[in-house]
Amino acid sequence: xxxxSQKVAYWFFALSMLLLTLQIIYGFIMAFAHMGYDVLHVIxxxxxxxxxxxxxxxxxxxxxxxGAAYYIIPEEAENELVSVKLAYIQLISLAAVGVIAIVGYHxxxxxxxKFLEIxxxxxxxxxVNVLTFLGxxxxxxxxxxxxxxxxxxxxxxxxxxxxxxxxxxxxFDNQTMDSFFRWWVVHLWVExxxxxxxxxxxxxxxxxxxxxxxxxxxxxLYVIVGLTFISGILGTGHHYYYIGVGKIWLVIGGVFxxxxxxxxxxxxxxxVSMYRKGEKKHPNKxxxxxxxxxxxxxxxGAGLLGLAHTMPGVNMYTHxxxxxxxxxxxxxxxxxxxxxxxxxxxxxxxxxxxxxYDTQSGILAFWLSNIGMIGMTAAFGVAGVAQVYLERKVxxxxxxxxxxxxxxxxxxATCATLFTTGIGYYIYEFIKYGTPNDExxxxxxxxxx
Ligand code: HEM
Ligand code: HEM
Ligand SMILES: [Fe+2]
Numbered sequence: 003x004x005x006x007s008q009k010v011a012y013w014f015f016a017l018s019m020l021l022l023t024l025q026i027i028y029g030f031i032m033a034f035a036h037m038g039y040d041v042l043h044v045i046x047x048x049x050x051x052x053x054x055x056x057x058x059x060x061x062x063x064x065x066x067x068x069g070a071a072y073y074i075i076p077e078e079a080e081n082e083l084v085s086v087k088l089a090y091i092q093l094i095s096l097a098a099v100g101v102i103a104i105v106g107y108h109x110x111x112x113x114x115x116k117f118l119e120i121x122x123x124x125x126x127x128x129x130v131n132v133l134t135f136l137g138x139x140x141x142x143x144x145x146x147x148x149x150x151x152x153x154x155x156x157x158x159x160x161x162x163x164x165x166x167x168x169x170x171x172x173x174f175d176n177q178t179m180d181s182f183f184r185w186w187v188v189h190l191w192v193e194x195x196x197x198x199x200x201x202x203x204x205x206x207x208x209x210x211x212x213x214x215x216x217x218x219x220x221x222x223l224y225v226i227v228g229l230t231f232i233s234g235i236l237g238t239g240h241h242y243y244y245i246g247v248g249k250i251w252l253v254i255g256g257v258f259x260x261x262x263x264x265x266x267x268x269x270x271x272x273x274v275s276m277y278r279k280g281e282k283k284h285p286n287k288x289x290x291x292x293x294x295x296x297x298x299x300x301x302x303g304a305g306l307l308g309l310a311h312t313m314p315g316v317n318m319y320t321h322x323x324x325x326x327x328x329x330x331x332x333x334x335x336x337x338x339x340x341x342x343x344x345x346x347x348x349x350x351x352x353x354x355x356x357x358x359y360d361t362q363s364g365i366l367a368f369w370l371s372n373i374g375m376i377g378m379t380a381a382f383g384v385a386g387v388a389q390v391y392l393e394r395k396v397x398x399x400x401x402x403x404x405x406x407x408x409x410x411x412x413x414x415a416t417c418a419t420l421f422t423t424g425i426g427y428y429i430y431e432f433i434k435y436g437t438p439n440d441e442x443x444x445x446x447x448x449x450x451x
Contacts, residue, residue, distance in 0.1 A: 010089045273297035323389050
């Protein structure tokens with residue numbers, strides 16, 4: 003840590019860890035419901051649990067991104083954050099919107115639009131929150147000494163993510179129109195601008211951890227931004243196949259979304275080759291594992307498992323089934339969950355001055371969570387393929403099929419327990435680090451990491 007104001011990042015990470023824990027609890031509620039033990043149905047029916055699970059996911063990731071930005075921007079721009087007080091207010095209001103939304107879902111105060119369940123009046127609070135956040139980031143950058151490619155790509159990702167939230171707030175009476183614009187938020191976030199956020203954070207981590215020249219790393223970043231835009235924008239078409247728009251989208255969606263894995267492949271090659279080129283002197287090996295891990299697992303989960311159901315002929319059968327959940331888990335985990343955890347692992351020793359680099363629990367956290375998540379992905383995949391076959395080939399009823407595939411959720415719950423143990427270790431490490439302090443400032447400036 004080189005700037006005092008970077009400390010605010012810690013509290014965003016703490017919120018992130020809290021929401022991740024809650025997300026996992028709701029995941030288990032659904033896993034048990036799938037096994038036939040829907041015991042909490044009266045308080046938390048499946049649809050509520052699902053909306054809470056996915057919305058908590060989005061908020062813990064956003065909180066992680068915001069924390070990362072509050073850490074990265076001062077260091078890259080060589081300037082303290084313009085207002086730390088406002089950043090704390092923004093943190094509290096982010097937590098407040100999250101709590102209101104989640105409590106509201108339990109009382110049916112929600113919109114049944116997957117991922118965008120937050121009711122429109124609350125959306126305005128989100129807008130105010132994000133504008134405050136962007137204001138602080140942009141002013142810090144504007145008043146800073148430097149504007150590096152890494153900080154600009156990260157900021158561009160954050161600004162575009164905010165703008166793309168708006169199409170989801172327009173009201174349509176028409177289902178097709180609503181669906182069309184819902185994807186501008188959901189798809190263009192995860193397969194567009196969030197990739198820029200990921201690329202920016204990844205570049206920062208690689209610069210710090212591998213010691214490779216910034217010029218080399220930032221050249222790669224341009225290639226990744228290029229590949230993301232070329233494939234991701236028109237790749238939105240893979241959600242337009244059968245929603246009631248023109249047939250041209252079958253071709254556009256098929257062709258461009260098939261190119262999307264290239265951006266993730268680029269990210270994986272980028273990270274691995276920078277690691278091989280680097281000096282391998284940085285002591286924080288756990289942060290390195292998470293950094294290489296995010297680049298590789300995102301290619302598997304988003305790139306390969308995305309490709310697995312992106313062709314119109316396949317998607318006609320797999321759409322909206324557990325095949326989608328299979329891909330959704332590994333993609334979100336690999337690309338965005340792991341980049342947030344990578345950043346927290348990198349920044350905690352710097353924020354607190356405590357150098358718990360290679361502890362047993364840190365290593366267990368990495369392996370157990372990843373092996374657990376890969377197992378969960380496999381369980382969803384097997385359940386999904388069985389579901390597609392029985393429901394859409396054989397023609398059984400939805401509910402009857404769900405009974406047939408209950409056993410796969412016992413496997414899912416087992417792997418999820420492994421995953422949760424890993425996350426438990428991660429959070430244990432996080433707590434062990436303690437809170438940030440100013441002594442950490444000097445020690446780091448001296449050795450420059
Ligand atoms: C990190 C990046 C990605 C994440 C986090 C992600 C996550 C998700 C999620 C959560 C869904 C379900 C959305 C919903 O129904 O509302 C979904 C759907 C889908 N994704 Fe991805 N995805 C990513 C990248 C990709 C890529 C690169 C491809 C293609 C190569 C792809 C192909 C698809 C397809 C075809 C669907 C529609 C599934 C259906 O019809 O039910 N995804 N993705
Ligand atoms: C203990 C851990 C977890 C369990 C047991 C779990 C379980 C589940 C279940 C049962 C569903 C609903 C599937 C359906 O619609 O029938 C679901 C949805 C979802 N979960 Fe998890 N989950 C866990 C952790 C996570 C994590 C860590 C992430 C992201 C990093 C995640 C991302 C998602 C997403 C994106 C969906 C929506 C998928 C779709 O659109 O089809 N989950 N989860
Ligand atoms: Fe998509």
